[in-house]
Amino acid sequence: MRPESRQRSQEYIRSRFNEYYRSHTFNVAPPTSIERREFGFLHFREKIMIRHKSFKDVDMLRRFIALTTPSDIYYSSAYYRNPEAEMNKKGWIKADVVFDIDADHLEIPCKKEHDTWECTTCGTRGKGPPPPTCRKCKGTKIRDETWICESCLEKAKSETLKLYGMLTEDFGVEEGHLKVNFTGHRGYHIHVDDQKMVQFASEERKELTDYVSGTGFDYDSFNLEDVIREISKNSGLKYSTWSHRVAEEILSTSPGHKTSDLSSRGYDQRTVEFISDLRMKASSGGFLHNVFKGMTKAFRRRLLEIAIANCASRVDTVVTTDTHRLIRLGGTLNGKTGLKVVEVHDLRGFDPLTESVAVRGPPITVYVEESPRFRLGGSEYGPYSQEYKELPTEVALFLLCKGRAVIGGE
Amino acid sequence: MFDRSDFARYPFLPAAAKYVQALNITQQDLQTAEFSRVNERAKMRIRRALAGAETREVAENDDVEILSFPRAVMLLDYVHDDLADRRFALYEAKQAYGFLISETGERLVHLASAAFSWDIQPLVSGVEPRFKLHFSDYLRCSTAIKEARLRLINRRLEKGYLTLTKAEAARLLQEEVMQKILSRFSPSPPAIPEQEMRMVDELRELIRSKTRRPLFEDVPRKMTPEAMPPCIRWLHESLTAGKNISHMGRFTLTSFLLNVGATRDEVFEYFRASTDFDMEKSRYQVEHIEGLRGVKRKYTPPKCDTLRTHGICHNPDRLCSTLRHPLIYYRRRLKTGLAARE
Numbered sequence: 038m039r040p041e042s043r044q045r046s047q048e049y050i051r052s053r054f055n056e057y058y059r060s061h062t063f064n065v066a067p068p069t070s071i072e073r074r075e076f077g078f079l080h081f082r083e084k085i086m087i088r089h090k091s092f093k094d095v096d097m098l099r100r101f102i103a104l105t106t107p108s109d110i111y112y113s114s115a116y117y118r119n120p121e122a123e124m125n126k127k128g129w130i131k132a133d134v135v136f137d138i139d140a141d142h143l144e145i146p147c148k149k150e151h152d153t154w155e156c157t158t159c160g161t162r163g164k165g166p167p168p169p170t171c172r173k174c175k176g177t178k179i180r181d182e183t184w185i186c187e188s189c190l191e192k193a194k195s196e197t198l199k200l201y202g203m204l205t206e207d208f209g210v211e212e213g214h215l216k217v218n219f220t221g222h223r224g225y226h227i228h229v230d231d232q233k234m235v236q237f238a239s240e241e242r243k244e245l246t247d248y249v250s251g252t253g254f255d256y257d258s259f260n261l262e263d264v265i266r267e268i269s270k271n272s273g274l275k276y277s278t279w280s281h282r283v284a285e286e287i288l289s290t291s292p293g294h295k296t297s298d299l300s301s302r303g304y305d306q307r308t309v310e311f312i313s314d315l316r317m318k319a320s321s322g323g324f325l326h327n328v329f330k331g332m333t334k335a336f337r338r339r340l341l342e343i344a345i346a347n348c349a350s351r352v353d354t355v356v357t358t359d360t361h362r363l364i365r366l367g368g369t370l371n372g373k374t375g376l377k378v379v380e381v382h383d384l385r386g387f388d389p390l391t392e393s394v395a396v397r398g399p400p401i402t403v404y405v406e407e408s409p410r411f412r413l414g415g416s417e418y419g420p421y422s423q424e425y426k427e428l429p430t431e432v433a434l435f436l437l438c439k440g441r442a443v444i445g446g447e
Numbered sequence: 448m449f450d451r452s453d454f455a456r457y458p459f460l461p462a463a464a465k466y467v468q469a470l471n472i473t474q475q476d477l478q479t480a481e482f483s484r485v486n487e488r489a490k491m492r493i494r495r496a497l498a499g500a501e502t503r504e505v506a507e508n509d510d511v512e513i514l515s516f517p518r519a520v521m522l523l524d525y526v527h528d529d530l531a532d533r534r535f536a537l538y539e540a541k542q543a544y545g546f547l548i549s550e551t552g553e554r555l556v557h558l559a560s561a562a563f564s565w566d567i568q569p570l571v572s573g574v575e576p577r578f579k580l581h582f583s584d585y586l587r588c589s590t591a592i593k594e595a596r597l598r599l600i601n602r603r604l605e606k607g608y609l610t611l612t613k614a615e616a617a618r619l620l621q622e623e624v625m626q627k628i629l630s631r632f633s634p635s636p637p638a639i640p641e642q643e644m645r646m647v648d649e650l651r652e653l654i655r656s657k658t659r660r661p662l663f664e665d666v667p668r669k670m671t672p673e674a675m676p677p678c679i680r681w682l683h684e685s686l687t688a689g690k691n692i693s694h695m696g697r698f699t700l701t702s703f704l705l706n707v708g709a710t711r712d713e714v715f716e717y718f719r720a721s722t723d724f725d726m727e728k729s730r731y732q733v734e735h736i737e738g739l740r741g742v743k744r745k746y747t748p749p750k751c752d753t754l755r756t757h758g759i760c761h762n763p764d765r766l767c768s769t770l771r772h773p774l775i776y777y778r779r780r781l782k783t784g785l786a787a788r789e
Contacts, residue, residue: 169689208582209607233583240590241583243756248599252756255601274577274610277601354757355695 042404042443049444050437051081053430054370055106057396058099065102066367066380067095069230073116073130077363078107079372086111088363091120108372111363114228116235124361131235134242135364136249137356138196139224140189151184151409162407182440184409185223185374190389197225198384200350203249204229207278217381219389221371225381226364239358246357251349254279256338261287261329265319279348286344287312288319302347308340370395375434391415398430403442448557455509456546458516459539459627460562467517477518478642484508486646488515489522493650496538497531497657520631525647527636531654532629540625547617552576555616563623570610578611580619585609588622593752593771670708674780676773678754679703681761683717695749695757699773702736703748707777711737748773 057063068074076098077088087107092098102110113120114135118128140148154167158176167181197217204210204227216228229235237245247253255277264276264284299309311332318325329337356362365371365378377395381387394414405421412418413432428436436442454463476482488511516539523532547555552569556578559565566581582604589597602609611619639647675683682700685692692700697718704714714733738745750772754760760767770776 167691206606207604209605233581237583237586241586243753244586244590244599247756248604250756251600253595253598253600255595255598258596258601274603276603278604279600355693358753358756 042445045444046437046442047081050372050375050434051106051108053375053396053398053434054108054372055103057370058103058106062395063099063103064368065095065099066378067098068112068133068366070116071095071098073118073120075113075115075117075120075127075363076366077111077113078105079109079111080105081108081372086363089121089123102369108370110366110369112366114362114364115360129360132237132360132362134229134231134234134237134245135356135362136200136227136229136350137224137353137364138193138200138226138351139220139222139353140185140193141183141223142353143189143192143196143351145189145192147186147188148183151186152181153184153407154179154181183223184411184439186409186411187390189223193224194384194387194389196350196352197227199348200227200249200352201384203350207248208245210234216367217384218365218367219379219381219387219393220365221376221378221393222373228364237360239360242360243354243358246352246354248279249350250352250354251279251345254283254341254345256341259283259341261315262325262327265325279345282348283341283344286348287340288316303343305339305343307336308343311336311340371438373438375431375438394431396431396434400427400429401433401444402427403433403436403444405436405442408436408441448561451509451513455512457543457558457562458513459543459624460558462561463513464517467514470514472514474640474642484511485514485518488512489518490646490650492516492519492539493523493531493535494653496535497654499534500538501541520628522643522646522650524632524637525639525643526650526654527632528651528654530658532632534658536625536628539628540621543624544617544621547620548614552578552613555613555620559616559620559623563620563627567616576613578613578616579608580611580616581607582609585611585619587626588619591622591625592618670704670713671777671781674777675703675707676767676776676780677762677764678751678760679773682759686717693757693759696759697732698736698746699748699754699759701733702746703773703777705733705737705745706747706774 072091072093074091075088076090076092077086078090079086088111090101092101113132115127115132116130118130120127122128149165151164152166153162153164155162156171156174156176157178157180159171159174161171161173163172167179170177171179201215201217204215205212210229210231214229214231216230218226218228220226234245259276259280261284264280265288267274267276268281268284299312300306304312315325315328318328332340356364367378367380369378370376371378375396376389376393379389379393381392390411390413397414402425404423404425405419406423408419408421410417410419413435414429418428418432433442437444449457449460449462451466454460454466457463477486492515519535523535547558550558555576556567556569559567563584565584567584568579570577570579582599585602586599589599595601597615599609679700682692682696685696686700700717701714704717705711709717711730711733715729718729736746748754749757751760751767752771754773766776766779770779
């Protein structure tokens with residue numbers, strides 16, 4: 038694509054963002070104690086973060102956004118005495134605990150289908166994750182272009198649901214202190230402003246991260262039969278909550294599980310056989326004593342690792358342990374998609390590809406380089422390949438932001 | 448609820464501090480003959496702490512015991528030696544543990560809530576006393592203790608509370624006591640009154656003779672790739688294979704290399720194979736980690752536990768299981784000889 042087409046596209050995106058930020062439909066979700074937060078902005082032209090900004094109130098923030106039209110807007114999870122000072126002089130007071138779940142960090146088969154890369158030297162393109170060097174010119178400057186599809190978003194949602202469950206059930210966080218945001222791209226953020234948790238240092242946050250992601254599980258003290266007995270007696274004192282969770286994952290969840298279900302959940306053939314056998318024995322009131330202990334240590338470990346992976350929520354470990362993190366601001370647009378960062382009230386029923394559409398308008402013509410079939414705002418589009426298409430503003434904007442289309446000519 | 452004998456055993460209690468304050472002791476009082484027993488006892492506390500004494504002591508006189516604690520803190524504050532402060536806090540905290548373990552469940556709950564505002568309740572169950580503690584209080588202490596069974600993931604956690612035995616509660620309180628004592632030391636050295644100089648010098652000499660500083664500094668300035676731990680080798684191999692490694696991985700590799708004597712150019716060599724190598728950006732980041740930019744602090748790589756959290760610990764070997772930091776691995780490997788590698 039010619040550079041001038043790219044530039045015209047950028048200008049188009051920027052003016053749509055600007056319209057949105059000037060309109061009444063733009064409702065920024067201000068963080069609590071806005072005057073204590075640091076703000077950061079990415080701009081369309083210079084792709085560098087302008088940070089260490091702060092605002093007295095939400096009106097000043099709104100005005101600043103409308104005036105400068107950034108491509109992406111962030112605020113600090115931390116509260117500072119001097120949010121505009123340089124890092125070591127800010128005076129950290131406390132910080133919301135933030136969890137980030139992003140399809141980028143999840144292993145999903147569909148990525149091989151829809152993620153693409155482009156060599157910026159010779160223009161060669163390919164599917165899947167970017168190779169270390171370009172297959173044609175051996176260049177090393179490769180740009181990868183990710184895509185979002187229903188199954189990426191479903192996977193991210195199910196990881197978020199697991200996390201939400203642990204936060205409310207295990208940690209007892211009240212729902213009023215939890216906020217779930219769709220990021221406008223491939224994932225979700227959970228913000229926790231529980232008054233005790235906001236005081237946590239990085240060490241404590243690391244322990245939370247390990248907990249929700251299943252890291253550090255004590256394999257050696259786990260005995261499946263003992264845990265099952267404890268669960269059935271309802272005397273939960275000896276074994277950990279995670280031991281119960283893992284035992285239930287292996288055994289008691291839907292006894293009717295077919296073996297194909299188990300293999301789709303990541304169990305390999307031997308573990309599937311073991312689980313099926315164990316379930317049969319258990320349902321016929323058979324004697325389970327030491328069946329688990331009788332297996333080799335390596336086998337037990339593998340079985341548990343798979344079960345733990347199924348129960349764990351794969352959060353971005355760096356985000357949660359960072360007490361100075363900048364995080365996307367609710368109500369603002371994501372420069373990678375043109376979609377809005379939106380607060381989610383009913384996670385199970387939430388449809389990210391409809392509810393995050395913020396900018397709408399009449400159809401415009403764009404040249405689409407390449408795009409798989411996708412759904413946005415309730416309608417389906419594509420697949421497209423090197424063609425001119427007249428598309429509703431929100432759809433064109435989405436393709437432009439994703440770098441899959443340009444305004445006018447090739 | 449607390450009396451003087453409690454203050455003698457738990458001198459860190461807020462009520463004990465109030466008791467001492469009410470005595471209105473002046474700087475002059477500290478130099479009097481009357482006070483010499485307190486001074487002697489304070490020095491004894493420090494001496495025992497530096498020697499790593501484990502034994503539990505019984506107070507001969509409650510007031511001497513109570514006063515010698517803040518007096519020891521005051522003297523150590525003048526000396527202003529981080530390692531000595533830590534030894535002292537640990538020793539005092541272990542003393543407290545010794546007393547706590549023999550308290551009744553009810554008293555333990557009372558102490559924990561009075562001294563540290565713990566959200567703790569006794570549980571009615573069986574013979575052995577058990578307690579229900581909020582995870583936020585738990586984590587503040589447990590993160591300092593490296594025992595698998597104390598990791599949050601290995602505990603019963605329901606609606607924000609976990610269950611503890613008395614021994615566990617006392618062990619956690621030991622950490623809390625240690626933190627509390629450490630927080631009493633001033634961040635920058637206070638002015639030392641003339642009349643205190645003699646005692647301070649005496650203590651400085653004692654500390655010098657009793658402590659050995661286990662810093663990373665004795666690593667030779669020539670890099671030895673064969674001594675590198677598995678995580679660092681894995682990071683290096685991933686880079687050479689053209690795999691993309693996370694930001695945390697890059698930070699770990701860079702800070703490790705800089706700490707084992709690699710030059711900036713040697714670090715760049717490691718990253719040149721990377722798919723998105725950008726000389727300008729790398730230079731900025733490396734200089735940051737070297738402590739030449741930003742907060743001007745030279746970084747060391749994260750400890751093993753943190754590397755595990757971020758998925759950077761790969762193929763740990765037998766030596767790994769005995770230590771907690773990649774730089775310690777490297778130094779140990781250099782010392783014990785490279786041939787020992789299996």
